[in-house]
Amino acid sequence: MELTKDTEEYLDDWTKMMVDIFQERVSRLRIVDTGEFYNSFKSRLDAVAQGRESVTRFLEYGMYQALGVGNGYSRENGGDLEILDPEYRRTHKMGKPRKRRDWFSRKWFMSVMNAVEDLARITGEESAQILCDSLSDARQTIRRENR
Numbered sequence: 001m002e003l004t005k006d007t008e009e010y011l012d013d014w015t016k017m018m019v020d021i022f023q024e025r026v027s028r029l030r031i032v033d034t035g036e037f038y039n040s041f042k043s044r045l046d047a048v049a050q051g052r053e054s055v056t057r058f059l060e061y062g063m064y065q066a067l068g069v070g071n072g073y074s075r076e077n078g079g080d081l082e083i084l085d086p087e088y089r090r091t092h093k094m095g096k097p098r099k100r101r102d103w104f105s106r107k108w109f110m111s112v113m114n115a116v117e118d119l120a121r122i123t124g125e126e127s128a129q130i131l132c133d134s135l136s137d138a139r140q141t142i143r144r145e146n147r
Contacts, residue, residue, distance in 0.1 A: 014054065065103065
């Protein structure tokens with residue numbers, strides 16, 4: 001299915017806006033030690049069989065920040081994170097455990113839901129216009145034939 005110019009522009013603007021939203025959130029949560037993560041955000045629209053696909057890329061480090069995990073966390077520990085035990089942290093002079101700094105999931109979910117609503121409105125309006133144009137063409141054809 002070929003996308004209309006309005007839909008294509010909307011998706012392109014939405015993809016770029018997501019980078020702005022993510023960078024603003026990362027900045028507000030102070031996840032910017034070196035700026036490498038902040039500057040890693042890239043977005044684009046790819047053509048796929050059904051139309052377009054929005055792709056946003058960033059350093060994997062960002063997901064560790066969002067989830068509050070990183071050094072000392074591993075898949076093999078079975079969920080028992082000794083490094084979160086207050087006594088262990090005190091003994092090893094580790095300070096406070098990391099906290100989630102979720103710059104991603106809530107913003108992403110809310111933005112996707114907004115995009116779905118907007119695209120439904122845009123495509124509904126486009127469909128209505130196509131139907132109106134078809135009916136208008138049909139009416140003109142009928143008038144010409146009845147003359």
